[in-house]
Amino acid sequence: MYPTFVTRGLLQLRLITSTKPLNLQLHTGVSCFAAVKKTSAAGGVMGLGKGKKKGGKLTTMEKQQLPVETDPEKLVNYVCGSNIYTTGEDVKLKDDSEYPEWLWSLNTGAAPRIEDLDPNTKEYWLRVRAAGMRRNNKLRSMRKF
Structure with a gap:
């Protein structure tokens, strides 16, 4: 052979x-066969969801009025909107003593600044990493090619 x-x-x-x-x-x-790249006017490859969509006429959507609870007695004693089912009732609020202590120490305001965090904590380094990724993404989006 x-x-x-x-x-x-x-x-x-x-x-x-x-x-x-x-x-x-x-x-x-x-x-043996070369792939032909067809591009649309918007700059994306045809058939990948970019560019102008062909469709019918656009219509305006009407605003849907959601029911708002106005009964003060129910607002004080129940978690309004917690029941997602068609039957049943919302969750009833308990006394403050029945909830764990850590619940009352949660931060509900703005997140602390990076400068205020301790560099020896995991939260600090997660925030530094996220800030670095945001910076890199911004720089990458500003490239001309």
């Missing part, structure tokens, strides 16, 4: 010199 590169060379030579087209699959490492 011939070595594989000689066999491939002979088959390629036979394909070039043959008058009839041969339907042989050659494993030469070279693709």
Whole structure:
């Protein structure tokens, strides 16, 4: 038997010199078909969701009025809106002593600044990492190419 590169060379030579087209699959490492990139006017590849959408006429959506609880007795004693099912009632509030102590020490305001955090904590380094990623993403979006 011939070595594989000689066999491939002979088959390629036979394909070039043959008058009839041969339907042989050659494993030469070279693709036979080139992909054609079709782009839209918006700059994206066609069919990938970018660009102008074709559709019917746009209509205005009407605002949906959601019911708001106005009963002060119910607002004080229940967590309004906690029941997502069509049947049943909202969760009833308990006394403050029945809730854990850590619940009352949660920060409900703005997050502390990075400068105010201790560098020896995990929260500090998570915030530094997030700030670095935001900075890199901003710089990457400003590139011209």
